[in-house]
Amino acid sequence: MVPLHHYLLLSTLLFGIGLGGVLTRRNGILTLMGLELMLNAANLNFIAFWRHQPSPAPADGLLFALFAIGVAAAEVAVGLALIIAIYRRWRTVNLDVPNRLKG
């Protein structure tokens, strides 16, 4: 059986990749993908801790991950809508170009 810290190592590495992507990519869509990777790493932590708890308790950890998936879906919908709005205004998805809050 795989011990807990292997799963935590995998999720840490995924989180690091997502963080590096968010900090280095200019394309707004790629930035959103990095965010999704970081959220997925957190979900992996929830499920790994749920499975390795001493007493097999109710499915609280699973439900936490389930709600996190729902919130991430809402977030990606709004984020992509923002990217489309930016594209319609500036004809680019480069996040360095939009520099004014007034449309």
Add this chain to the structure above:
Amino acid sequence: MGLTFPLIATVTWGAALAAMTLRRPVHSALALVVAFLGLAVTYLTLDAQFLGVVQVLVYVGAVIILIVFVIQLTRNVGLPSESLAVRPAVVGVGTAALVTGGLISCLVASPRFHIERSGEGTAPVKELGEALMANYVVALEGIGLLLTVALIGGVLIATRRPAKKGS
């Protein structure tokens, strides 16, 4: 420990790395599909079958499709690919490496996390549904409301006409 977990972990991590480093956004989206599928298989190895199915349905089925649609909608022919590439990468990659290294050193040093799993940890779908409908019903309604608001907000933001210049 068999060979399964190292294999899944390597594929997942490699796909995530490819998704964040490839130059074309469509290739990144395809690599992200592999990463999400690898995560779904990881959930299966953790006895979380329902979450594995949800992962495939929501992420591979909905989020990636949405991302690919937006990539196709916002394709800019005249834009040189250079300007979409990495910006002064040292700062970003350095920060990410610092955070990851710190977390991993804590993880390896602490004996608290070196736990083997015990017992049968299955959560049948029936149990999940009962918990959702009994203890977590307010949260369930809340997330329904959140998704509705996100849907309406997404449509409003994406369809609004940009203001004319000078007006």
